[in-house]
Amino acid sequence: MLPKAFDPSAIESRLYAEAEATGVFGADPARDRPPFTVVIPPPNVTGSLHIGHALNNTLQDVLVRFRRMQGSDALWMPGTDHAGIATQMVVERLLAKTQQPGRREMGREEFLERVWQWKAESGGTITRQLRRLGASLDWPRERFTMDEGLSQAVLEVFVRLHEEGLIYRDTRLVNWDPVFQTAISDLEVESREVKGTIWTLRYPVEGGGHIEVATTRPETMLADTAVAVHPEDERFAALVGRHVILPLVGRRIPIVADAYSDPEKGTGAVKITPAHDFNDYEVGRRHELAMPSVLDESARVTLAEIEQPSPFLRSLEGMDRFEARQRIIAELDAQGLLVQAEPHPHQVPHGDRSGVPIEPRLTLQWYCDAATLAKPAIEAVETGRTRFVPRQYENLFFAWMRDIQPWCISRQLWWGHRIPAWYGPDGTVFVKRSEAEALEAAQAHYGEPVELRRDADVLDTWFSSALWPFSTLGWPGDTAELRKHYPTDVLVTGFDIIFFWVARMMMMGLHFMKEVPFRDVVIHGLVRDAKGQKMSKSKGNVMDPLDLIDQHGADAVRFTLCALASPGRDIKLDPQRLDGYRAFATKLWNAARFLEMNGVSPNPEFNPATVRTPLARWLLGKSSAAIAAATESLERFRFDDYAAALYGFTWNSYCDWFIEFAKPVLNGPDGPEKDEVRGAAQHVLGVILRLLHPVMPFVTAELWEQLGYGKAVSLTTTEWPRAVLTDAEGEGIDLAIAAIGAIRSARAALNVPAGAALPLRVSGSMSAAQDLAAFTAQIMRLARVEAPQFVADAAEGAGPGASAAAGELSLFLPLTGVVDLAAERTRLSRDRTKAESERDKLAKKLGNPGFRAKAEESVIAETEERLAEAEAELLRLDAALSRIAS
Secondary structure, eight states: OOOSSOOGGGTHHHHHHHHHHHTTTOOOTTSSSOEEEEEOOOOBTTOOOOHHHHHHHHHHHHHHHHHHHTTOEEEEEOEEBOOHHHHHHHHHHHHHHTTOOOHHHHOHHHHHHHHHHHHHHHTTHHHHHHHHHTOOOOGGGOEETTSHHHHHHHHHHHHHHHHTTSEEEEEEEEEEETTTTEEEOGGGEEEEEEEEEEEEEEEEBTTSOEEEEEESOGGGGGGOOEEEEOTTOGGGGGGTTOEEEOTTTOOEEEEEEOTTSOTTSTTSEEEEOGGGOHHHHHHHHHTTOOOOOOBOTTSBBOOTTOSSOOHHHHHHTTOBHHHHHHHHHHHHHHTTOEEEEEEEEEEEEEETTTOSBOEEEEEEEEEEOHHHHHHHHHHHHHTTSSEEESTHHHHHHHHHHTTOOOEEOEESOSSSOBOOEEEOTTOOEEEOSSHHHHHHHHHHHHSSOOOOEEOOOEEOHHHHHTTHHHHTTTTTSOOHHHHHHOSEEEEEEEGGGIIIIIHHHHHHHHHHHSSOSEEEEEEEOOEEETTSOBOOTTTTOOOOHHHHHHHHOHHHHHHHHHHTOOTTOOEEEOHHHHHHHHHHHHHHHHHHHHHHHTTOOOOTTOOGGGOOOHHHHHHHHHHHHHHHHHHHHHHTTOHHHHHHHHHIIIIIIIIIIIHHHHHHHHTSOOSHHHHHHHHHHHHHHHHHHHHHTTTOHHHHHHHHHHTTSSOGGGGGGSOOOOOOOSSOOOHHHHHHHHHHHHHHHHHHHTTOOTTOOBOOEEEEOHHHHHHHHTTHHHHHHHHTBOSOEEOSSSSTTSOSEEEEEETTEEEEEEOTTTOOHHHHHHHHHHHHHHHHHHHHHHHHHHTOHHHHHHSOHHHHHHHHHHHHHHHHHHHHHHHHHHHBOO
């Protein structure tokens, strides 16, 4: 007998351990089944499970479990990313906390040993947490972006691309983190608003006069190489081609005409510092300007590229950029060159790990020719070989890919794949698969053995993860897994890494495998709080999925995320939804327990095709419709529709209506009707457990075993259900359900006392009335009415009451002596006036262009929801008023 209460904490860890131990999550290339392959977006080895991980992995697991049950050899490839900068930061902080020597003090080799030690001890946190979520990954195949096999793949790709001229060195502007002293990717940069200042400075014009420029970064003026004005700005037309004398430095720099300068912004003239600003860099390239740098790797002033610096400039040498800023402003003021300083809130890019403003910095780095690699990827999406779901994200993909810039792939870190490049005495570079090969190539080049120096940099983490779909399957080897499971089928990911990861996997997959890495890219939104605000620690609205699992169970958390995963929309995670879906799991448990107590148990001999009882046929028909809806929804990646179909069928059709209609039969005498109702009940319960298993693996597996359908682990590979009865009669039951629902709505709207059994008068189609009469006992019990009276006109001669409809039938509930209809009409009218006022106020607010322009997206969305609720309330009140007969 099932326990009385459903307790997720009592079953989840046990069931997962059993499933993992038996290997039911594993794929087998030798298995004669069609492949279905998903590679996990590898979480950082430093990471802990957050709500975004929970959403992403739930959706993947639903697809993998679904296809596994459909008979595919499903491979869900697990693994983690070495997370170069994040891992190095974690270990460095750990060393500082334990008062050990720092990275530079202990040296590269010893530091890397410490990192590997940390990885062995603490790097598996997130994979253990994924098990708590119920993720059915093929754990024996787990990969790590720096394991031996993947490192070999990275080495091979780098060397081949270099040999093809697609990897090269170049001096360009990069995002530079002064704390970690490395180039970082755009994804590692976050824009923050700061309360800054905009200074207007006077630059003397050679030959007389001056031009005013505005800047938020006066410390970079030491590296100015031009002043730019708009070509059509008449104020400065006579100055174009002339020169200014750069204050404090004395350098003669030109005034150039460039459309980058905005006549409506600031003074209309801007200083151009190509080595310290991305926009200025492009201006500098267009006008062939010099590009001196005045900030070093720590963002301190360096005068290495300043000719004959003055005593004042020499006083700035080695000074922090922000301290230098204040000194420069004070000196400009003293020289009468500071016009004004105004408060200026503006966005400043910061390193997401270091938390400090990043510096655009001109450095020599390794680059990949992304434009060449992007062309086949663009063509693959254009022709549909890879498609985005929803399709709207293809436009985002195209916009970025068609204007793609060279990809900076080197990082000035120690933790990562070290670049396989060695330098000779004169700087000649030798890119080889090993130091031995490099030495051999150098000897051939120089004519004698020479000492080589290896490049100290490592590769961008995204470089190794770009190879993930084929490197994890054994490439560059020719493995059975690679032959069977590449290309993969589906990639599930967030829109924010389409550029950084999705696009790069497509580039690398097409270049090295000559095939797309995945056929479908399913994009999900962000998980926000109940009000639609982005979760952050500063706001205090972060939801820890592990806490949610502790409170509600993994099944409820998974179902909630699945139910809210509408295509192209962010998820507003309301704790009440979690409560509701925990109740859903409990509802299923209680229904199973009730049926078990009433003699319902698995019956392999039951044949749905032989069923003749109306209630059993109705249930089998609803079951077939649910199977079709769930299957179609998952095939279209409509996780929300899948959850909605199963929720509606399981809660309403099965646990409520079927069980309530079946009670008189189950409590009645033995016979063919009871046998068929029991048979249909056990059959459809088995269907429900299979349909729900992909999203609710724990409660379904426990019920599967406890009720006797099979071992809990067997549900993972049990065949996905198929429709068995699609032409079942059910009009009479559906009509009875509609009648009960209409009566309940009328009672609730008019505040009819719960215990009052009302008279019920019915008129309309004779055949429909006969169908309804067959379920008189259920209608009386479930709607709290007396035996229906079938009359020519339901309302005629019945006095005051409430009207309702069910199909072709008119229903009337006489209310004399039960409800004061005049008072109810007054109450409903008053409520309607209030709801109408609220509706009009919200509609006016949303119709105001100023509100939509200024309000945050979450506020607009909340207002739209309130408007929808007010409109729904108006409809409800109108329906209630219409039920009251005159």
